[in-house]
Amino acid sequence: MSAVLSDSEIQEKLASLPGWIREGKEIIRTYEFPTFPEAIAFVDRVAQAAEEANHHPDIDIRYTRVTLRLTSHDSGGLTERDFALAARADALA
Amino acid sequence: MSAVLSDSEIQEKLASLPGWIREGKEIIRTYEFPTFPEAIAFVDRVAQAAEEANHHPDIDIRYTRVTLRLTSHDSGGLTERDFALAARADALA
Numbered sequence: 001m002s003a004v005l006s007d008s009e010i011q012e013k014l015a016s017l018p019g020w021i022r023e024g025k026e027i028i029r030t031y032e033f034p035t036f037p038e039a040i041a042f043v044d045r046v047a048q049a050a051e052e053a054n055h056h057p058d059i060d061i062r063y064t065r066v067t068l069r070l071t072s073h074d075s076g077g078l079t080e081r082d083f084a085l086a087a088r089a090d091a092l093a
Numbered sequence: 094m095s096a097v098l099s100d101s102e103i104q105e106k107l108a109s110l111p112g113w114i115r116e117g118k119e120i121i122r123t124y125e126f127p128t129f130p131e132a133i134a135f136v137d138r139v140a141q142a143a144e145e146a147n148h149h150p151d152i153d154i155r156y157t158r159v160t161l162r163l164t165s166h167d168s169g170g171l172t173e174r175d176f177a178l179a180a181r182a183d184a185l186a
Contacts, residue, residue, distance in 0.1 A: 036143070036144055036149055037140070037144060047129070047154075051130060058153070058154065059152075061153075062151055
């Protein structure tokens, strides 16, 4: 179980993750792709990274738009693991 | 563009699709899988069927649970296309 980050730690980390916003205990980003198959291919890459990290975002697919929501349920807030997977998802987009 | 179905047509079609419920202009079903990779594999199969049908459900992934929402935006309601893809998704689960 990872330590819950403070508000200032979260702000600092968000500053290096453009496109991600915080909503309470979650961080959220929506990605847009040229086609539906490209959106699904991104979901597949994120899913593989999520399984490797044993940390699974909520994933909403709306045609060519994919929204990821991250939180650390077991810790009860946002932790390093959320920001690590957010950065990984950005690299896979 | 397909014709919007009447309430009685919708009720009749839902009767042959256990697990699907109607919410206004949408039909909705949640599937549960033993593992996250199995949930993602289902999403991949549904995505391929959706692309072939050029009819794309909203897809929400919550770890091992996948929720599909279907409507025919261009027709402004539920049509044959929604029920055809619902049956196809059931066959792919």
